[in-house]
Amino acid sequence: MDLLRFATAGSVDDGKSTLIGRLLLDSKSIFEDQLEAVEATSRTKGYDYTDLALLTDGLRSEREQGITIDVAYRYFATPKRKFIIADTPGHVQYTRNMVTGASTADLGLVLVDARQGLTEQSRRHAVILSLLRVRHLVLAVNKMDLVDFDRATFERIRDEFAAFTARLNVPDLTVIPISALQGDNVVTRSENMPWYDGSSLLHHLENVHIAADRELRDVRFPVQYVVRPKSDEYHDYRGYAGQVASGVLKPGDEVMVLPSGLTSRIAGIDLFDREIEEAYPPMSVVVRLEDDLDVSRGDMICRPHNQPDQSQDVDAMVCWMTKEPLRPRQKLAIKHTTRSARAVVKDVQYRLDINTLHRDADTHELGLNEIGRVRLRTTQQLLTDPYEQNRVTGSFILIDEATGVTVGAGMIN
Structure with a gap:
């Protein structure tokens, strides 16, 4: 069967983990003992409902704080398609985790709270998904039950998000009103929103066309x-x-x-x-x-007449993932496809303000979770393509040679 990888994104408490739990529950993809354990934990906490977020938030600190910290991967299947879900964090300080989860996604699922509308994190994650060339984007306007399934609220958020993504590289945008807690428009169409004539979320995930996204022209x-x-x-x-x-x-x-x-x-x-x-x-x-x-x-x-670029000079957008800043003349290890080399940072051309898309050329270093344009010089030639053309040969990771820790992820311009 066809496989769809998708990543959830959005602000804190927008209901990402609850939505995934609802998808797993209503598609009958969890075991009875798992559901019983979640129901028992929910009762222990005094909830009068089943906390479906517990199906994905497995870390003790996540359950204590009620937030997602690390990327949680979940797998399920329907008769039409197999799915791999990356439940990514909403906090600003975990942007690096979000980049990791979305880097292999075919589709990005951005949630917003219908009461709050678009937040800084909603826009931030939409920009990151665009930078990562995730071609299909779904905006799920969640918690519609808390605004009495109001059509005007949904349309206001939809129009605002569409205007924002018009500045980004988003070829395919779909907007769906849902209630993850109650299951409205998640697996089946909701009777509470007769004004919505689109498909349910699961139906869209089952039928979104991704075969054309694969690069079948350039042999690599x-x-x-x-x-x-x-x-x-x-x-x-x-x-x-x-x-x-x-x-x-x-x-x-x-x-x-x-x-x-x-x-x-x-x-x-x-x-x-x-x-x-x-x-x-x-x-x-x-x-x-x-x-x-x-x-x-x-x-x-x-192919002899269709070759990748061969160069020791790399111009890329880099997401920095460690506390020690990225600075010019810094030496790192670089891993690109199956080739490893050493690299030196020639310069940091600018830092990208994710919220406004402003390029700050006065900043010559990148801090934790920041994204910017960087030029590198490697010890041997890399065989690369632009990231927008090929996400495999257009990406690389930077590694701290002393610790072996991955400190950066790059997308070649």
Whole structure:
């Protein structure tokens, strides 16, 4: 079945975790003992309702404070589609967690409280989803039951959000009025809002078209591992394992290996215990070539006349994820696809104000959770594409060499 990854975002107490709990409950994707445990905890707290947020907020500190801190991943399926949900935090200080959860999402689900309308965090997360090139955006106007399912309130928030996202790169926007606590318009259409003629949230998630989002034109296959079995049966076997980043690979295709520039043809493509006729993203396969070439981890297989950029100079938008600021001349490790290198920060060109989209060129460092444009120089050439064209070959992470901690996430311009 088709797989949809989506990330929830929004301000604190907008009901993100409750909405996911409602989706899991109404789609019958949780076990009875899980539901019984949540009901018992809700009674212990004195609630007269089942606190569905407990299904996703698993950390003790999250349950104590009633907020989401870390990214919680949940999985469920309907007869039409499989889903992976990333429940991301709403607090400003956990923006880095939100970036992590949304970086692999096909769709972004932004919640707002119908009583509060759009908040600074709502706009902030919409901007981040746009920067991360999440093509499909859903605004869920939650807690409609607390405004008596008022149509005017919904339309005011819808129009305000549409005007804001007109300044962003959002190809597909859908707005749905819901009540996560009571289930209105979550899995089934609500009788309380007869004026709303759109689909329920789950129906939209099941039917949103994401196949066209995959990059199938530019062949990009980063080599992760060279397969050379030791057994006599496969004595002459040499394959190159990895995950297809983009494009379609078929036996007989002429390909080039970078950075060497040597060419060959694909002799075959193996998937576990069988040979297949084509490979496409995000399949993990082993590619065999007709010629014995010097290919190793970090190399990339592509088309001879359709190659990625090769450069040691990287211009990117970076989200900084640690307390120690990012400064010019700072030295870091960089990991891009399967290639690792060292990098030095040439300069910080500007810091982006997420709320106003203003570029602050007077700031020459990035603090925790800040996003800005940075130029790097690497010790070896990286094989890159612009992030807006390819989210795999256009992204990288920065690592503190002393601690091994990931300190930054980058999107190549």
